[in-house]
Amino acid sequence: MNILYVSDAKAGHRAQALGLWQAMQRAYDGEITFQEININKIPLFPLLLSCLSKRYAQINIAPDYIFSVGSHTQLRTLLLGRVYPRAKTVVLMKPNYPFSCFDHVIVPEHDAVGQRENVIETLGALNPIVNQLQHKSQRILIALGGSSKRHVWQTDSILAALQQITLANPNAQIILTTSRRTPESFLTLLKQQSYVAQIQIFPVEDTEQGWIFQQMQQAEAVWVTEDSVSMVFEALTAGCRVGVIPLQRLKQDRITRSIDSLVDKQWLGKTFSLNDLPQAQSINEADRVARSLLIK
Structure with missing residues (x-):
């Protein structure tokens, strides 16, 4: 399985994408590769042309999932979804485009987007942390x-x-x-x-x-x-x-x-x-989201 991450180079956004990828690795019985490509390396005109050829030169392996975090990454994610129609597009935020443009929308519940078929609400933004019980x-x-x-x-x-x-x-x-x-x-x-x-x-x-x-x-x-x-x-x-x-x-x-x-x-x-202080909680939203994506 292959994941393509459309990156804006912001550390907080990257942490969300890495967190979900790593959680999918834990949940999937097989190898999952991860390719990160910066939006600066995906100019829009060549990407539009690639919608016809169904191939983009800088992408090594056809993705199964395309991750998007950050407002400026969403249009390229939509277009890459046209280049690779078998890939599932996953936006990890409230999107700027209609929700139906993406296969999956992962959004914190405090955004209050309401019930939608392709939405998974989370407690806060995803992250790459797993409790290692070393406190x-x-x-x-x-x-x-x-x-x-x-x-x-x-x-x-x-x-x-x-x-x-x-x-x-x-x-x-x-x-x-x-x-x-x-x-x-x-x-x-x-x-x-x-x-x-x-x-x-x-x-x-x-x-x-x-x-x-x-x-x-x-x-x-x-x-x-x-x-x-x-x-x-x-x-x-x-x-x-x-x-x-x-x-x-x-x-x-x-x-x-x-x-x-x-x-x-x-x-x-x-x-x-x-x-x-209140006692520690036991939450791992990345694992929950990963399991949900893999069964859909």
């Missing part, structure tokens, strides 16, 4: 985001939250990392705080790809700023107990309501004590 007691990971279209970063409140986490968990090993959206000045201010001696700091620019996934496998608990919704679901999938660090909200929408819903269901906690 270490009293090991904490803190993952910081930044301002977004829904949230405003407030340095003072974040520093106060970090102080409360360190005070509430005096015997814990605490590891902290940032994101590309974290203000550059924040770590300078953090290093001036008296409690920082309890925290090991790993700026995102100093970490390798996949580093944070490895840390989640070892952490008993993860605190995430509430703007980082994908990281919340990654931590839940890894089997961690998860807390959210509140940020000021600019608006209420489907994303903020999804966080509130997880708190109400006691999947997430707003406490700063590890012992008071």
Whole structure:
């Protein structure tokens, strides 16, 4: 079986595609190859011509599935579906085109797209994490985001939250990392705080790809700023107990309501004590979606 992934080179999108491919490998009794092709290498005019020849030169093996993640990848995925009509097109987001244009649409339930025959709703975006059952007691990971279209970063409140986490968990090993959206000045201010001696700091620019996934496998608990919704679901999938660090909200929408819903269901906690966090959940949406695709 062969999977073609139409890529926009964004790490978060690629993680979704890899997560589904790896889950299909686990569920399929045979080999599944994976070819990634960047949209910059798929100019539209030659692709349109390929719809007539039923072959595209840069694709090594005719695909059985064509994955698409990201708005700019969808048109090329539709056209590649015409080039390879036996392939099933799979878009891992709410599409910009009619849902009927794709064979399968994988979409987070908070997008509220409604019941459709070709839609599979998921708890958050898919990811490549599998709980490896390697969590270490009293090991904490803190993952910081930044301002977004829904949230405003407030340095003072974040520093106060970090102080409360360190005070509430005096015997814990605490590891902290940032994101590309974290203000550059924040770590300078953090290093001036008296409690920082309890925290090991790993700026995102100093970490390798996949580093944070490895840390989640070892952490008993993860605190995430509430703007980082994908990281919340990654931590839940890894089997961690998860807390959210509140940020000021600019608006209420489907994303903020999804966080509130997880708190109400006691999947997430707003406490700063590890012992008071909800117990870890057991979810693996990539495996569930993979099984569903393979039987359809």
